[in-house]
Amino acid sequence: MTDQLSPVHVQRWVHGFIDTVEEEVDHLTDLDRRSGDGDFGTNMVSALRRSREAMADADVATAGILFQIMSETFLAHSGGTSGPLFGMWFREFGKVGMVTEAFTQEMLAEATANGLATVTRLGSAQEGDRTMVDAIAPADRALREAVESGSELREGLRAAARAAHEGARHTSDLLGRRGRTSYVGEAALGSPDPGAVTIAMFYQAAQRSAD
Amino acid sequence: MTDQLSPVHVQRWVHGFIDTVEEEVDHLTDLDRRSGDGDFGTNMVSALRRSREAMADADVATAGILFQIMSETFLAHSGGTSGPLFGMWFREFGKVGMVTEAFTQEMLAEATANGLATVTRLGSAQEGDRTMVDAIAPADRALREAVESGSELREGLRAAARAAHEGARHTSDLLGRRGRTSYVGEAALGSPDPGAVTIAMFYQAAQRSAD
Amino acid sequence: MRRQFLNDPQDVVPEALEGFAAAWPHHVRLHGEPTYVVRARHSPDKVAVVSGGGSGHEPLHVGFVGTGMLDAAVPGAVFASPTAVQIRAASLATDTGRGVLHVVKNYTGDVLNFRIAGELLAEEGVSSEVVLVDDDLATDTGDGDGPGRRGTAAVLAVEKVCGAAAELGADLASLAALGRRVAAGGRTLSVALAAGAHPGESRPSFDLPADEVEFGVGIHGERARERRAFAPARELVPQMVSPLVEALELRRGEQVIAIVNGLGATSDLELYGVFGQVRGFLEGSGIDVARRLVGSYVTSLDMAGCSVTLVRADEEILRLWDAPVSTPALTW
């Protein structure tokens, strides 16, 4: 339908994402309990709620503003490891969407690529280390391909969402090598990494917003 | 036999006193257990043993020197309430005997009177408060009378020892009003005050040294 | 189970004193037989300010030896008075001919030994005066015949103010008067959440039920006269401060020095939280917290608890409080 995500789409995307995380908070927390310290879901939801409050007064003039708000909120309030990483992740989307009104597929690919670079630079995790990177990297490849092949935005987002989902699912088979899950070893096998699952929700919400 | 206590007599006096306290250490401690915190006997013996060690090298040229040594030892090492009070008590005997070779009855009466004054000034106890003062005050009166009536030294010492003994015995009937025994109240009734008992031993040893 | 870093419990005080002296070579010197601690830099021609008492209250008193505070501190064994001979020796070592001020917390043993030391010094021609610190409101029985109020954290204010005045050249009589004025204007209340344990002992000196605090506790492991319900700081603190204000008859507009003091095992987080509440309470009553000190200064081994001290202040006291001080435990 659309080859851009306008502010309205972005609002749907962001709120859809927050809704999903809120619905899945217990599940996410449970995943972190299996592989870490069990605070992931609550941390994430509390930062997202704060973000939602901050968004209420925001002037939604640019495509990036909501991501900027989420970024500042996560960087300002979220403890743990994932908080600041997600803060920097959202930040890349905020930056790319800072001066325009809508996201093109190219911009989404660029934000994803920048986000991947930032998260790996800061967290030093490689793909395969059982972190959010395992969902980001496939999404990055999918969007890059979509841009190169000239497919339309919805196609690209569907591919990215699928790739992120598969990447997250695949973390069930991975031994943790970064963050708290690295202390847990084999005990985490069989359930996916909550950070990766959350990234998958992020792209799923993007795709739905474009439908 | 003698109307003076020569250095030899004083040595007999002091060591006789120390011997008695050592023999009676458990009894004294038990008395303090009934009326205070149960450390009186051990404190006293440990200060007296130290004193005995210090006396070993002393040049016994004056009548007072052994008392001076006991005084310094008690003031330097003895904790608790009785330690410094006995230190100041012995000190008065040391001072009176500082320049002469022997104690006359007058000198013993003077030292006792000064000792009484010092102990009451420092400890603020009156006769009847269930302290060592209850043995000192009667001894003071006995010696004062002996001097006035011109009786001989052995007589005076016998009277002082008897008076101190009676005074100490009488503390069994007293309620404590100074020191730790004041917290114990009626529980201490029936057994005498260890400080007073020790003063009685002091005069008993003096009397024996003169026999 | 309470355990400590120590060797023979008998040696805890001498070993700590050696470590202390080695840690602060520019501030203090340790003298042995008899034991006392003196300033490393002797100051000529001033009244010597000397304090002391049982050990187990560190940094008190040795931590306050230095420029602008104590000339000497005389530590006894744990919770036991130093002897008169120690006090005499420390006083002789620091007397410059202008006399010695003895700052004494009100405990029978301390009072007795300082009094005896004073008599011994007098015989040697050294004049001394005692300032008795008796700030513990919990032991205020109104009974003139008893031992009177115990001395606790207000001693810090007396030592600081008198130390500063001595440094500025005050004579013995006016120092004694000043010290008595500070002490008279100081009151303290202490609350324990858990007792400390004597060196080498595994049991604390008393046990407390989970829902009670020891209210009006002393600094020697003795129990308080009263137990009260454990409560949030916002409820406990007014119970401590309000009686102090009343006892000192503090009026709106008056100035105080407030000391929030940890008793050993209390975290700074808690002490600063308590101070915030103390300040809030006093400001609410119109009393000006002109100066304040928050930390563990007068402890009771590893007791969990804190004390609040208020000291009535005036311009002279504040000026002396502000005067420079350089000691191991207090420097400005």
Add this chain to the structure above:
Amino acid sequence: MRRQFLNDPQDVVPEALEGFAAAWPHHVRLHGEPTYVVRARHSPDKVAVVSGGGSGHEPLHVGFVGTGMLDAAVPGAVFASPTAVQIRAASLATDTGRGVLHVVKNYTGDVLNFRIAGELLAEEGVSSEVVLVDDDLATDTGDGDGPGRRGTAAVLAVEKVCGAAAELGADLASLAALGRRVAAGGRTLSVALAAGAHPGESRPSFDLPADEVEFGVGIHGERARERRAFAPARELVPQMVSPLVEALELRRGEQVIAIVNGLGATSDLELYGVFGQVRGFLEGSGIDVARRLVGSYVTSLDMAGCSVTLVRADEEILRLWDAPVSTPALTW
């Protein structure tokens, strides 16, 4: 049963910070939303030295804000890193245009948030450098891939030395090099006799059998890798000091700064006793304890325990260590 003076456990840090700022009005100012503490007297034209980390380690870091040490400290919640936004704000508030030195204890959250803050600052044109302090020998696995050694009490030396150098006008690059040199020469070992309890929790974070100590413990209530037999200080202390000497490859005649640090509930009597033994051991090995600090500076709530830190020293480091400092917790 462990209890504390507090209201809502959630509020313990903000309440303590308010009390802290009120207690030291001449030294610090508290900023809220985001939370950080800065010097009351801003110093123009110097590199800003900023540190931070989880709360519960008081007086670290807020107690070291002041002349000659930190320009700002950024406290997180208890045992939790401050956020990048806090760090950015504190850095912007203290930057004079000459850049900001971040002194960071090596914990994942702290490293991450300071690194992010550095990137945010760079985008605003503010240059910053990180000095990572990773002195805890107990977590030295030799494994290059892991999180590396934790940061503990050596951070004190880095803050003091860099703070002094910054005050004297050093530029950012040389400060970073200096800080890294100090950190590289610092190692610490910590022993716990009893764990601390989180605000509002009545149970300590681990239990220890009567005959064991937690050897190589951290400052966040986590257990150590090793338990060893409880023993007198004269046996425990060499077990702590000897590995430090080895790890730093200290040779006869070398100089060190020794820090004996209480972890919260440890009495001064014990700390000074331990210091005496540390000093004895080092002197026996021909190592010169050129400077020393004994006290509770880097704590873990009310943990009973102590750490020993050795920092290799040279003339420059000693000169900067000796330089004047005026902060709530350290003044000379």
